[in-house]
Structure formats: structure tokens, C-alpha cells
Amino acid sequence: MTTEPTNITLRLFGPLMTALGRKEIGLAWAEGTVRDALLSFVEEHGASARPFLFDSQGNLWKSLIVLVNDEPVVDLHTAPVKAGDTISILLPLAGGSQASIAARRVGPTALGRFR
Amino acid sequence: MTAFTEEQIERYSRHIILPEVGGAGQRALLEARVLLIGAGGLGSPVGLYLAAAGVGKLGVVDSDNVELSNLQRQVLHSTADLGRPKCLSAKETMEALNPDVEVVPHHVRLTAQNALDIISDYDVVADGSDNFATRFLVNDACVMAAKPLSHAGILRFEGQLTTILPGRGPCYRCLYPEPPPPGMVPSCQEAGILGATAGVVGLLQATDVLKLLLGIGEPLAGRLLLFNALDMTFKEVRIARDPGCPVCGDRPLITSLVDYEEACALRAGDAVPREVVP
Secondary structure, three states: OOOOOEEEEEEEOOHHHHHHOEEEEEEOOOEEEHHHHHHHHHHHHHHHOHHHHOOOOOOOOOOOEEEOOEEEOOOOOEEEEEOEEEEEEEOOOOOOOOOOOOOOHHHOOHHHHHO | OOOOOOHHHOOHHHHHHHOOOOOHHHHHHHHEEEEOOOOOOOOHHHHHHHHHHHEEEEEEEOOOOOHHHOOOOOOOOOHHOOOOEEHHHHHHHHHHHHOOOEEEEOOOOOOEEEEEHHHHOOOOOEEEEHHHHHHHHHHHHHHOOOEEEEEEEEEEEEEEEEEEOOOOOOOOOHHHHOOOOOOOOOOOOOOOOHHHHHHHHHHHHHHHHHHHHOOOOOOOOOOOOOEEOOOOOOEEEEEEOOOOOOOOOOOOOOOOOHHHHHHHHHHHHHOOOOOHOO
């Protein structure tokens, strides 16, 4: 007899993975939209996850790619998520040796501790 | 059509014996023109391999000078180049590797004013730039000029790449309609980069550019390839063109290039708190 899944898996990439120190996070889940799942995610994982997904007005950033079971989601507000699904959250990467605009404002990087 | 010299036949023999390349393909490479945006961690492997392959004209856009912290991954430059413009160092390295190649240095920052003019001289563009403002500018300019674009981004142990064929598949804005808010995605200067990760991802770009020039295989269009060096895994994500895309959609809203640096900075009001990005 198989048991019905009761949670979803979030797969994290790039700076979000670095910030939370984890590649995968499980969430208890019944049903809802992708936006609901992301809200639930930031409620459980708090301040460190929220700014990656939502702006200060609570709107989802347009600079995200969200996949459900490896398929890109077009409308995060309506696409459904079922228990057992895997949500992947991708952020764009640039690279480079230039400091980001924000970093130029706040100053030294992690290298400071070696100096 | 000029015949190959004896030296060229020997230099390119491993290409020429590939049925998918042959003499005609090698000649196409020698007549091809590719623009590298950035001569850094990505631009270095792309430039070296395209020069070695005999791509006839390589433009290099870079306004920076070589710094010591670049040399852990930016293999176009050497210690003797410290303080010199990267585009000149790149030119010397690539032309020394292959005298068949003409390298055109563009010692400028790519802007809304000069982008279309510079891009117009090339067949394919490879983006290895170091900031989101330039990445959106390059995407929009390539869509407007209908130039194929190899896009890649890297950070720490990860890379992402895709190939944009304007009019035939999704563009960068179909993936990411807007740049991330300042501070959300740190640069390699802030978060670090394993040098070899840049090499892997840059060589994937070089491979797809060569395939485009040769007209062989399946380009990485409509697909985003994710590389994780720590896990040594590749993951492919299918991406579709967005009919509502502001630049390549059915009714584009962006029909001329804007000042992208300003547009990105304007979003600083929503900047991600620095402490969440180690």
C-alpha cells in the first residue's frame, strides 16, 4: 500500500542556496498555488529567504524562474502545487569582478577577515 | 575563395577531418566574426578556444584593466599584463595563439549609445559580462539586431547558460523579465568563484558558438543549462518564448535601448539586505 505524500520539496540554487546553506527543504503541504507555497516557505524560513522572493510590498520578484517538477511556471499566482511536487527556485547569475551596486554602498567583502 | 595554406591545413587538420566541419566548415570559421562582451572569467576560455579554432575576427569589449585577483581564472591575461587594458592583453594572447585571427579591441564600456553600432560588425555575440545592466543591454541589442547570443552567468561553484536565437526562441528577458534587485545576487568579487567553474561554463559557450558558426548540431536554444561543480551535475530546463516578452514578444514595449545601469539602480529601494548574502 502506498501512502499519499504530505509534503513538497523546494530545491534551491545560487545565492538562495548559499544564504540558507541548504540545497533542499521539505515543507508540509496540502494544496495551493506556487505563490502560496513560496509564502509558506518564507514563513517557515523567515527573514533570510523572504527578500529573495518578495519585494517590500509582498509582490514576487520578476527576476525568478520557478519550476514545478522541472517545468517552468508561467503564472506563479495561479499554478497549482500538489503534495509530492518539487519546486525549484532559480535566480539569474552574472559573475564578474565588479561589486554589485548594493555592495559598493556597504563596503568590504568577506575577504576583510583575512587582512 | 582563397585556398588554405599548408600551415593552415596542418593547424586545422583535426577540424578538417571531422565530416561535420571539413574544409568548408573551417573556411566558414575563418570568415566568421564573433564579439566577446568581457575578457574575464568567461571571455577568457571563449576567446582562447575561438582563436585556436580559427574564428577570423574576434571583437573584445572590455573597459577594465588586468588586476591580480583576475588571474586565478582569467587565463587570457598573465602576470606581466597587470595594469594593462584587458582588451589589449586579450588581443595579444589570442593573436599569438593564432596569427590567422584578427582581434579588434573595444576599450569601452558597452552602453545604450554604442551597443548596436559595435554589435553590427559581428555574426554572433558571447556575453561574459560582469553585471546585470550589461546583460540586459546585450540581450536587448542582440534581439533588436537579430544576432545570435550565447549567454552565461557564473557564481561560486555554479553556472547557467543558454543560447538566444532572436525570432526563433526565448530571449534572456523571457527567462528573467527584470534584473534582480541590487544585492540579491552578489558578484564573484563578493561571493567568490572557483576559477575552473568559469572555464567549464565558458567552454560550453565556445562550443555552442562554434556549432552556430558551423551550422551543426542542436544549439542550446530554448534550454537553460545549469552546472553545479560541487555536485558535478548538469540540469537542463526547457524554456519557452514569452509572447508577452517586452523585447522579443508579439507586441514589444522596448524598441530602443535605454540606460540600463540607471534602470537597475532605480530598484535599489528594494535592495536585499546585505547580511543575507554571505
